[in-house]
Every structure is written in C-alpha cells, then in structure tokens.
Amino acid sequence: MLYLIGLGLCDLTDITVKGLEIVKKCEKVYLEHYTSVLYNVSDNIEKLEDFYSKKVLLADREMVESQSDEILDGSVDGDIAFLVVGDPLGATTHTDLILRAIQRGIKYKIVHNASIMNAVGCCGLQLYNFGETVSIPLWTENWKPSSFMDKILANKKRGLHTLCLLDIKVKEKSLEAMMKGKVAYEPPRFMKTNEAASQIIESFETLDQKEYDGVLDESSYCIGLARVGSDDQSIVRCGLSQMVNEDLGKPLHCLVIEGNLHPLEADMLALFTK
Known part of the structure; x- marks a missing residue:
C-alpha cells in the first residue's frame, strides 16, 4: 500500500x-x-x-x-x-x-x-471569494516570465481575490558547476512577499495598459502572509508599492491580491492594515 x-x-x-x-x-x-x-x-x-x-x-x-x-x-x-x-x-x-x-x-x-489553500482564510478573506490560484516564479537576470499576471488580472476584473504561491528552490543544481562537469547545488532560496510585490509591479511594464488600467496598480491592496499556522505567524495588509518595503521574516511566504471586499472581510482586514 x-x-x-x-x-x-x-x-x-x-x-x-x-x-x-x-x-x-x-x-x-x-x-x-x-x-x-x-x-x-x-x-x-x-x-x-x-x-x-x-x-x-x-x-x-x-x-x-x-x-x-x-x-x-x-x-x-x-x-x-x-x-x-x-x-x-x-x-x-x-x-x-x-x-x-x-x-x-x-x-x-x-x-x-x-494546506495554505484553505488556511489563507486566516487573513479574514472568505475562501469562496477567491479565484484561480497563481504561482510566481523566482526571476533571474535573464528570465522574467510574467504570465501569472493574466490570471491575477482576470480574477481582479471579476472582483475575486488571488492567492499567489511564491517560488522556492531546494536542491537546485548549480549551472556553473554543471559547466565544469561537477554536481553541486545552490543554497536554498525562498521568495518573500516583498520580492513578489516587486515582480508584480515590474510586470506592469510588459502588459497592455488597457488590460490593467483601473484594475490593478501600485496602490492596489495586497496581503502578505508568512509562516501561517506557526506561533510567529505574520500578516500584513498594504498597497503593492508599500509591500515592496515590508520584510515579513523567515519563510514560507504567500501573497494575496485583493478583489472586492464583503463588509466582514473589510472588518477583519482592518486588523492587519498598515
């Protein structure tokens, strides 16, 4: 079995x-x-x-x-x-x-x-008001995919929240070592909410302005969550541009882009708003 x-x-x-x-x-x-x-x-x-x-x-x-x-x-x-x-x-x-x-x-x-798919409700948002979940990958200098923005915008236009799962890299092979015929691994990397917010803002430049104008901008509210379920869990609500400067500490992190708010959701989110 x-x-x-x-x-x-x-x-x-x-x-x-x-x-x-x-x-x-x-x-x-x-x-x-x-x-x-x-x-x-x-x-x-x-x-x-x-x-x-x-x-x-x-x-x-x-x-x-x-x-x-x-x-x-x-x-x-x-x-x-x-x-x-x-x-x-x-x-x-x-x-x-x-x-x-x-x-x-x-x-x-x-x-x-x-899992985080249901525990994300700890921030006060109601689970049935979430749209499609997205994964945000860790960018490199030469690789910056932004396809996750399509789903964020689609959810936002429908008034739905978006749970963004943030990339982690564990036991990734070192490209430099591979080029030398060796097997070595990069140190573990965990995306944080500030990095995810930064990538979302930078992705605006790759989009047709008509697609996101009035739907999503740097002032749009998001919720950063870290170490959900632990004794030192952290939840912060602020605008995307402000989230870029927030450090929620040790992993694991996730980010939520808000949709339309029910009055009860708004009351709960007030507890975490900066």
Whole structure:
C-alpha cells in the first residue's frame, strides 16, 4: 500500500492522528522535499525521525519525477508512506505518482491535512471569494516570465481575490558547476512577499495598459502572509508599492491580491492594515 500523508502547515505535530499511526507502521517513510518545507523542521530531519521513531528519506524533485519506481517498488508487498507538507494533492506531481501506482496495480490511500489553500482564510478573506490560484516564479537576470499576471488580472476584473504561491528552490543544481562537469547545488532560496510585490509591479511594464488600467496598480491592496499556522505567524495588509518595503521574516511566504471586499472581510482586514 502507498500512503500519501499530509503533514499540515508548519509543525511536526500538525500531522493527523490517523497519519501518525500509519507512519509508525510503514516499512519506509519518504518526505517530499521540493514543493514545500516544514517550517523549522525540514532542515533538521532528525526531529522528524525522533518524532516518528522511523528513518525518514528525503525525496527531491528528481526522485519523485524520474525515480518514482524506488518508492512504488516497496509499495507492492509492503506499506510505504509518502509525506507531503500541507495536503498530499496540493501539487500535480503527487497526482502523477498516484496514476503510476494505479498503472502498476498498487493500492493507495490519501490522508488529507490543512494546506495554505484553505488556511489563507486566516487573513479574514472568505475562501469562496477567491479565484484561480497563481504561482510566481523566482526571476533571474535573464528570465522574467510574467504570465501569472493574466490570471491575477482576470480574477481582479471579476472582483475575486488571488492567492499567489511564491517560488522556492531546494536542491537546485548549480549551472556553473554543471559547466565544469561537477554536481553541486545552490543554497536554498525562498521568495518573500516583498520580492513578489516587486515582480508584480515590474510586470506592469510588459502588459497592455488597457488590460490593467483601473484594475490593478501600485496602490492596489495586497496581503502578505508568512509562516501561517506557526506561533510567529505574520500578516500584513498594504498597497503593492508599500509591500515592496515590508520584510515579513523567515519563510514560507504567500501573497494575496485583493478583489472586492464583503463588509466582514473589510472588518477583519482592518486588523492587519498598515
């Protein structure tokens, strides 16, 4: 049996009772380690191993996308746990893993948990007023895609909020090392809300002004959220241009672009407005 188990938002104790009981009985335990990380835990795998009383194997992007047979092979005659920060179905890669298991006749079970997709409601916005979620990638000097703006503008025109998931880079191969025939990895990078706001503002220059004029500008309100679910959670509401100068501290971060507000939403957001 292949178990896909959600770990919740940030703390090792956020796992459900059902999920913990399954982990403790599994022969092998894998932790997906590229779509998200557990705050203050993923960089100290020993904490998880002590909590589960199990060896935990880190599953990076290469393993999950190209070497999934290693995970599936053990699921044929035994129980394997595949742990995912948030909810197991928060990334399409995990759906692909399920389909591969089905193709091989391997049984699977999903143990759901909280994710940023629903916990974002902590800022006061009502979940059914959100439109399509977008991902904002970390830009480089020569690569600055802005296609995420299309969905933000489409949501905004409909009066809907937009949850922006911010890019993280974990175990990314160094291009410089690869050119020298070596294998080395870049230090982990986590996009912050101020960087995301800056990229959104810079993206205005790539858009047809008719598309966003009167819909979105530097003064449009956004909400920055950091470390949602933790004791030091941070929520700040301000204009996009002001968010560029806000530092919400350690990861993980996400950003929300406001749509039209219900009176109750406005009352809640007043608690976080700068």
